Amino acid sequence: MNALVNFTKIFKFHGGVHPPGHKAESTRLPIGQLPLPEKLVLPLRQHVGNIPKVKVTIGDKVLKGQLLAETEGTVSAAIHAPTSGVVTAIDDATIPHPSGLPDRCITITPDGKDEWAERHPQDWRNTQCNELIASLRLSGIVGLGGATFPTHIKFRVGCKSDVHTLVINAAECEPYITCDDMLMREHADEIVKGIEIAKRLLGAEKVLIGIEDNKPEAITSLQAATTDTSIQVVVVPTLYPSGDARRLVHLVLGTEIPYDKRSTEVGVQVFNVATMRALYRYFELGEPSLSRIVTMTGNVQQPQNFEVLFGTPLPHLVKAAGGAKQGTTHYIMGGPMMGFDLPDENVPITKAANCIIAVSPNLFAPPPPAMPCIRCARCADVCPVNLQPQELYWFAKSDNFEKASDYQLFDCIECGACSYVCPSNIPLVQYYRYAKSEIIALDKAREAADLARERNEFRLARIEREKQERAQKHAERAQGAKQEGEKTPAPGAKQNVPSSPATSGAEDAKKAAIAAAIERAKAVKLAAQQAGEAPKNTEPASAEIKQEIAEIDARRKNVGLERPVAGSAAADADKQAKIAAAIERAKAAKAAAEAAKNANDNLITKE
Template sequence: MNALVNFTKIFKFNGGVHPPENKAQSTQLPIGQLPLPEKLVLPLRQHVGNMPKIKVSVGNKVLKGQLLAEAEGAVSAAIHAPTSGTVTAIEDAIIPHPSGLPDRCITITPDGKDAWMKRQPQDWRNADRKTLVASLRLSGIVGLGGATFPTHIKLRADGKSDVHTLIINAAECEPYITCDDMLMRERADEIVKGIEIAQYLLGAKKVLIGIEDNKPEAAAAMQAATANTAMQVIIVPTLYPSGDARRLVHLVLGTEIPHDKRSTEVGLQVFNVATVVALRRYFELGEPSLNRIVSMTGNVNQPQNFEVLFGTPLPHLVKAAGGAKPDTTHYIMGGPMMGFDLPDEMVPITKAANCIIAASPTLFEPPPPAMPCIRCARCADACPVNLQPQELYWFAKSDNFEKANDYKLFDCIECGACSYVCPSNIPLVQYYRYAKSEIIAIDKAHEAADLARERNDFRLARIEREKLERAQKHAERAQAAKTEATPETNSHTDAGDAQKSAKQAAITAAIERAKAAKAAAGIAPKNIADAGENVKKEIAEIDARRQAVGIEKPAIDKDKQAKIAAAIERAKAAKAAAAAAKQNTEKKD
């Protein structure tokens, strides 16, 4: 490996690990192209956020690049036809998601012509930023580092702060994954063009490109491509998880983005290299997001990176990589530190698929049985967020969610460094995922309960008010009957005023009562007995949910672990992505 000269100060984060890189296998060959598959299955949800709205129906002929589904709601991304052909199905199919649950997909049968729709490149240098960013909503571009957060939202000028520095995440810290490496080696010029666009859209003055020192060819290519620009390539030491956005920002700038803030709030934005290439293709070539580079590696005969159309069935890709070796058991999407088992071989490649690893028992040995935690704190030494994983484990295991929150469970980025160094082989990250999903579920239940109480208070207030109004009317009628003889004109206004003020008083009184009731209810949880009940209720709810998915409390038992993980994934799949959106915004991309 060439020694890379680095003149910039690097700001280290706590811990980190250095697993065997296993990147050389998939960098022997250039980025390959695949023949058109027989069908393309496009999940509608390939991004974080809302399901896009379908704009085609079965039987429609579509051209390459044609909009199939448009972004719906604030956080959403469009889906386009990766090639020309016919929409042959719109149905639920297995998607590459840890939950293994089917989701809505559009199937396209290619006609083999690969005929483009009319492409409209934009003269972005002379266009208004707002118009450009608004048009991005149609691009289908999402963060290609793995977070898949819709890119138009990350570029939206929210007026809260000005982004002064754009950081390009080219660290690619996970073992096995080389898609960004190969992209930089082969298409550095395109990356630089994309960076220029992102820089223009953000109005950023400074651009820093962070690359781990295990990619000397990529770094050299980027240095050459940026030679005549103000962009700065910064070589960071190979230390997982340097590719986590907040860790990378710290490495290159020494800035710790506060835990409760987004990077844009401190004037920073982070983009992955593949994402800026998608930007360049959209603006300069008029091509929406149709494909990505995927590392097909692991237990295949010829590991290689491929440019893959979204929707391409996995077997098509495996075949291109020389086929899987006989002892292949399943496939992993992502890297060995944060990836997940694909539920089926017949899943399509999506925007999130940076790497597919064919797995075998020799490649990834099944972990030995977990032993009790001996509090050696090796996990704490490895944690890049400086958490105390041994304490979080203890709290998660005993369902002590309040404490887990106190110890900043939600700052955990689930990088897996703690499990990687654990002498007791404890699946720590699974415990954290479990605890997080439980806490989110409890919070949701609380919100729902609060809402219900509020509604009930309003209802009571309304009933009270109506009762008073009725009484008032009766009284007025009675009085009107008595004072029939008196002049109409005067009494009418008087009666009207009286009626109004009486009604007002009644309403105010009712509202006051409602307020008092609400205040009382608000105070109640402070009462120990009441709190005890709440806790009991929570426990009961959790237990009920657990029973519903057929699991018990987490135990060392492997079977149970599997069940927990499955349940968590189901819960994750079910919950709205909005909860995760904030975290994902800056993660990896």
């Protein structure tokens, strides 16, 4: 079996780059364990989808593995207490997200006992498939490769799905990141057990593990762990970005997933190795998703991988790696090709945090100033999607979004290979991110406008219809009256005209409701008046704003404008005089125009 491994055909994709790996630094030591931090800050938003519903309140004592927030809606993931302790805060804190915006977090102060809640391992081989899949909603497991898509959604297709092949992503193609590498070296058996579970849950027949050839130890341990299974370890050449799901599926299967389809539509499902281990721990040990392996590398004393509880503040992790070396300016989450600057060094570790890099100017030099594009098309040569990055750049730069979409901007996976090889140092990926967000915003605006237009058209149609109905009613009534009048004169006709008791009752109710509404409005107005003439923005102005107002006033004075003071008689009089003058001017102009027109008319008539 293993002898065959290297003969597996590899289907290369277009482009790709070979950035220096820098993986040796963080693979010298085994996966380290951290002492319990003083607090754990768990952002509710650690995954793609809806934020989960909080199930605890401040002061609650929680046990390790206890549910803190449950899934809300379909695409969502639960959050559990990573250790036992007390919920000490549920508030906004900075989270590791490119936006740098604070978001809702649950803070737990550990009690140090690390006391487990009751665990429920499941006999997954003999339990109904649907039951297992349903229970996954409670696991909190998300894709640990970095995409953080809730894993239970990927199993929703069920045991009798059309998924025939699992592709396990062990490529880990980004430089510096080694969390999957170390996990495979040390826990290949758990990964393989997880894969068996996933295989059963989806009813898949074939499993391929795609791994880059720069991880020989991991390959050896995977091969050992898969000896008695049908799982195939496919060694692919090291080439960034072979870890992109669509690229990896193509590499190992030769299948090109159509751009508008999901992999499941061609019978393939892709999982990251760490996710498979989480699956194993959930079903076999009854442990929900509480921690992950994180690579702590870059400008730190001792780069290493650690098993980190979610919510662990970053400084705790940095300390475990011997502390940051001199010159560290900030931290990056993810790798150097697709990662982002952390907004703050005190952010917590989340489910998405596969790697933290301490950055110094020596490590990643700030890019030199961008030069014009010389159309050398090196970017196109390395684009793994076979896009034309130089064209997309022109379109994005000139806000020509329609063209950008035509050239398949949305197929761009933002892998950064184009920027990596650009001789003009153009931050191409930023242009694409900008164009994508603009197009999405425009589409939303267009949708809203369409909806408004539809509503208006519907309203106009309704008004027209009602008008016609009324006209028809009138006509019928007139017809009826005429006929009645012809048959029996006055009495019958009179009965028809006034409103019946029922309708008059309804009208009375309506009138009463209107009166009540008017009363309410009056009361509100009165309350507002009593509260004083204070305008809506009642927040006391800050010193800065006050200063600014003072400055504006001063400027106004300089140019001979007084600040208009409410109720200032002088200003009012002045204003009225101006208005009167303006009216006079307008009248004069009108008169002049009339005179001119008359004169013109006269001329014309004369001619």
